Amino acid sequence: MNLSTGKIAFLNSWRSPFRTSGLAILIAVFSTVILAGGLFSLSLEQGLSVIGSRLGADVILIPSGSDIEKNSLFLQGDTKQNFLPSGVLEWVRSHPGVVQATPQHYFTTLGTSCCDKKVNVIGFDPKTDFVILPWIRQVLVKGVPAGSLVVGSDLQVGPKKSLRFFDQEFPVAAQLEPVGNKLDQAVFASIETVSQIRAAAEKKGFHFVSEESEISAILLKVEKGADVAKLTQDIHYAFNGIQVFERKDMFGTIEKTVRLFQRISWILVGLFLVIAVVALSVSFSVSANARRKEFAVIRMVGGTRRKLRRIVIAESALVSGVGAVLGTLVGALVFFPFRVWIVDAFEVPFILPPISTIIGVFVASLLVPFAVGPLAASRVAFRVGNLDAYQVLREGER
Numbered sequence: 001m002n003l004s005t006g007k008i009a010f011l012n013s014w015r016s017p018f019r020t021s022g023l024a025i026l027i028a029v030f031s032t033v034i035l036a037g038g039l040f041s042l043s044l045e046q047g048l049s050v051i052g053s054r055l056g057a058d059v060i061l062i063p064s065g066s067d068i069e070k071n072s073l074f075l076q077g078d079t080k081q082n083f084l085p086s087g088v089l090e091w092v093r094s095h096p097g098v099v100q101a102t103p104q105h106y107f108t109t110l111g112t113s114c115c116d117k118k119v120n121v122i123g124f125d126p127k128t129d130f131v132i133l134p135w136i137r138q139v140l141v142k143g144v145p146a147g148s149l150v151v152g153s154d155l156q157v158g159p160k161k162s163l164r165f166f167d168q169e170f171p172v173a174a175q176l177e178p179v180g181n182k183l184d185q186a187v188f189a190s191i192e193t194v195s196q197i198r199a200a201a202e203k204k205g206f207h208f209v210s211e212e213s214e215i216s217a218i219l220l221k222v223e224k225g226a227d228v229a230k231l232t233q234d235i236h237y238a239f240n241g242i243q244v245f246e247r248k249d250m251f252g253t254i255e256k257t258v259r260l261f262q263r264i265s266w267i268l269v270g271l272f273l274v275i276a277v278v279a280l281s282v283s284f285s286v287s288a289n290a291r292r293k294e295f296a297v298i299r300m301v302g303g304t305r306r307k308l309r310r311i312v313i314a315e316s317a318l319v320s321g322v323g324a325v326l327g328t329l330v331g332a333l334v335f336f337p338f339r340v341w342i343v344d345a346f347e348v349p350f351i352l353p354p355i356s357t358i359i360g361v362f363v364a365s366l367l368v369p370f371a372v373g374p375l376a377a378s379r380v381a382f383r384v385g386n387l388d389a390y391q392v393l394r395e396g397e398r
Contacts, residue, residue, distance in 0.1 A: 012291075012311070013318055019283060024323040026279055027369045030272040031327025035365035036335045037265040040342070042357060044258045047181070047349030056131040057219035057247065059228060061088065064241040083214040085239045092218060095234065097226035102128040105194055106216040109165060119155065119163075120186045123194035131219050132188055140174040147193055148173035152184040163187065166200040178351050257348055273372070280376035284316060288380045312381035313374050320373025328365045 013020045063082035093101045105123035124132045126143065133143070136150050144150055148171045149163060155175070162169045170193070178184050189197070222228060232244040298308060342350055352358065 010318065013315055016287070019287065020319055023280060023283055023319045023373075024326070026276055027320050027323025027372065028327035028330060030276045030372065031324045031365045031369040032331035032334065033268055033272045034368060035328055035331030035361060037269050038361040038364065039335055039352070039358065041262045041265040042353045042361065043339075043350050044262055044348060046353045047179070047351040048255060048258050056134065056221065058222045059220040059231070059247070060245045061092070061218040061220070061235070062216070062243050062245070064243050083216060084218060085241055086214075088235075088239050088242065089215060089218055091238060092220060092235070095231060097223050097231060098220055099223055100128065100130050100221040102130060102219050103191075103215040104217045104219065105191065105214075107194075109197075120182070121194065121197065122183075122186055122188050123191050124188065126190050130221060135176060135179075136174065136188065144188075144190055144193075145171075145173055146190070147171070147196060148189075149193065150174050150176060150188040152176055152186045152188075153178040154184040155187070165197050166204045166206065168196070168200040170197070179349070181349050254349065261348060273368075276369070276372050277376045280316065280319075280373055281379070284312065284377045284380045288312065288384050308384050309381040312377050312384050316373035316377035317370070320370045323373075324366050324369040327369060328362060331365060332362075 061084060063084050089101060089103055092098055102125055106120065107123075108120050109118055122132070126133060136144060140150065151157060151163070151172055151174075153176055157163065157172050157175065160169075162171045164170070170189075176184075176188075222231070228246055235242055235244055298311075299305075339350070339352070342348075
């Protein structure tokens with residue numbers, strides 16, 4: 001019976017289920033690491049690019065005691081009930097070197113007992129804002145209608161296109177493009193709309209510890225070449241209880257964190273590549289030594305040296321192919337459902353790259369692991385093809 005090279009490779013792999021399964025699992029893990037690690041790294045790069053383009057403030061003022069790091073301040077805002085001292089907004093607007101100053105108000109709604117969702121609400125002043133409105137205008141050219149909300153990309157609005165706060169419906173005017181952090185799960189509203197939400201809460205018996213005029217943060221744009229250190233010193237001299245952060249400090253911290261995660265991702269890919277190549281090389285070498293008589297018999301019944309090499313390469317390709325497909329599926333199932341969790345857990349800017357890039361990563365997670373098997377088995381295949389069939393069979397007679 002004349003068996004094809006593929007048939008022989010399949011039967012040999014089937015005859016050694018534990019070895020075949022172990023190698024396939026190793027390749028699957030390698031494929032998963034390529035897919036998840038590649039998408040993770042590229043999503044961080046995309047998020048970093050978007051976050052840099054949308055950081056319009058040179059300086060941010062927040063209350064002391066906010067217990068929030070520089071990078072997470074930029075990624076999510078201060079959602080605790082801390083407020084800046086009275087009069088600081090007017091003071092910084094009159095300070096030399098300050099071009100624009102706009103306030104923001106942060107608060108978190110309660111759970112489903114009062115609202116559709118527990119979300120962070122960020123109130124801004126449309127008359128003075130230079131940070132949020134440019135972002136909103138990408139999806140809402142004419143601005144935010146009175147009494148309407150703009151929501152982050154991760155919030156599910158529903159068919160009614162509205163959110164309910166304290167038994168009052170607020171229409172959703174637009175949904176923003178993803179920015180890759182907790183702002184994707186936030187609600188943006190003008191200060192007037194925030195006042196309506198507060199009024200609806202008070203009608204239901206909820207009371208706030210703060211007044212509407214109290215400010216959670218102030219974002220500043222300063223003149224080019226302005227002495228920010230002097231501005232910070234003057235703020236601390238005039239007011240107590242204020243933290244001042246510069247753009248370069250905040251963005252530098254975020255970038256360092258992103259680069260660290262990217263290096264870890266690619267180190268893991270390289271590590272598993274080395275492990276896969278070494279493990280497959282050793283496994284096929286041991287297997288070939290144990291099957292020397294089998295290969296010798298194939299040679300004696302007319303099998304060519306080329307056919308022996310192709311059998312070894314076909315076995316490695318079969319194992320690698322199965323592992324690559326399984327690993328890619330597992331990687332997709334692990335990566336995409338946990339995307340939001342990654343943002344919450346690591347507090348890094350995280351946006352999926354373009355679909356063409358995602359397809360490229362999928363192709364790489366299939367082809368690279370698939371190529372590892374034949375590459376690792378090539379030296380063994382060359383040795384098997386050069387064995388002396390007569391001498392091998394004579395060894396068994398001694």
